[in-house]
Structure formats: C-alpha cells, structure tokens
Amino acid sequence: MSLERFAELWASSSYPPDPVTEADIRIVEQRFGFCLPNEYRHAVLQVGLPRPTIALLDAIVDRELYLRDLSNFLNPSEIVSVTDDWRYLGLPEDLVAFATDCMGNLFCFCNANDGEEAAPVFFFDHDDQTVDVIAPSFNQWIDEFCGVAPH
Template sequence: VKPLESEDLIKEYEENIGYTFPNEYKEVVKNYNGARPEFKEFKSKQGRRKKARVFEFLFSFNKYDKWSIWGLNNWKGDMRDWNIDGKIENMVGFAGDPFGNLICFDKTNGHIVFVDHETLNIEPVADSFTEFINSLRKS
C-alpha cells in the first residue's frame, strides 16, 4: 500500500477525465492505494468462454508514483498507441496484471473490462466494481 497523499487527488482525477468513480472503488483507494491484493484471480469473457486473469496491483492516485493512474490513462499522450482508433478512449484503467494488460472501468456504463495490451481486445469482466471485487479468488 502506498499512503494516499490526499483524498482530493481522487476528485481532481475524476474532474480531469469526466467520470465519477463508484463510492466502493474510492473507499478501496483510500485504504489500499497502490496495493497488491491477496485474492487475485478473476475471469474475463471471450465470447462464450471464460478466461482466468490476474489482478496484480491497484494503480496509485499519487501523481509521482511509478504506477500512477495519472500517466497510465493518458490516451492522447504517452499511451496514444493504445488508442489509435479511439477504441479505448472510454476506458479508465484502475489496475494492471503481471503482463502489462489493464483492468478498466468502462465510462459509458460503469462495467469492469479487461484490455489486452497486444490486441486491444476488450473483454467483459463484471457489471460493477463490487461484483468484480466479490469475484476475486485466491490463485
């Protein structure tokens, strides 16, 4: 866990991206900013199949931490190659896996999705952050 420098950083980030995070997520960030969960395994949906995935770490809201949410969702800046066709513009990555992929909020509906960094395929995971957290299993 990386102590959150200020709870105002969450609000500032929400204003910056034009999206309000669910309260459950904000509470997790306040208590576990940048943490690595004990229960890591979840499933994404690839058509009719489900694929096991790993939640490695939660992004930090501290602006200058290595894995800061501020830099890891910069689709028009450093990460523009991820968004060449605008496909992931409505995604807000909040966590990563061990392989460089993102676990994101879909700003259009609040659902949780998995974004494969090699193919940019977007795979549904859960209808809400709470459902996502409740689905995590020990790997």
C-alpha cells in the same frame, strides 16, 4: 469490505495498502471528466491500494482458474499517466485504467458509467487491443480474488 479482505489474503502485511485521499480521486476525475464508481471510491478511500504479492498469480496458475490476475493497483497519478500513455497505443478513449495484470494489460472503468454506485470492470488486452467486460462491478471483481484460497 471486500478490498480489505483482498489485502488480508493477497498483500504482504509488511507493506500496508498505499493511502488514497479524496483530493487524489478528484484529480483523476477532473482529468478525465467523470466520477469514478462509488464502490471503487469508497473502497480505496477506506482501505487504500493493496500491493498484491506473487502468491495470487501462483494460486490462479496452480489451480488453472479462468481468472485474470491482478498484479498492481494504479495510484491516482499512475491512473492519469497510464491511461494517457495507453490511449496513444490503442486504449479506447472511453476507458480509464485503474489496475494492471502481470503482463501489463489494463483493468478499466468506462467514463460512460459516470458516478454510478457500481460500474462494470473492463479488461483491455494490449496485445490484440480487445476490450471485455469481466465483472459487473468492482466489488464483485474483487470478491472473485477473495474466493481463491491461498496456498
């Protein structure tokens, strides 16, 4: 599983991934009226939410990779609060944030991809309020980070 590999590479063994329950996922889905992609659901229910260390950002910068860094996975309550807060600041209504980069930009799913096995990962840049598809699925997005060799 790629999220498990991500946690091995980029999270501290001193801080295991934060557990996520089915009830946690349902709260997010009920709040936003859509089902999260099955790839994401399965991964976070099995692995939890890893907390990446600065080593990931350092590796991306040192190697001059064209890859947006993943700084933080949002827990279910943060998914709700961050998404709600950013909607007032320009986040499109059809996007739901699930992670951030080191600058506070958002990685999101689109609620139009309701319950699909694999759904695109969107990047919302809060500075210019642009939205880009950065990966065709959650697993492919995580695999990009797993392909970066640690120092």
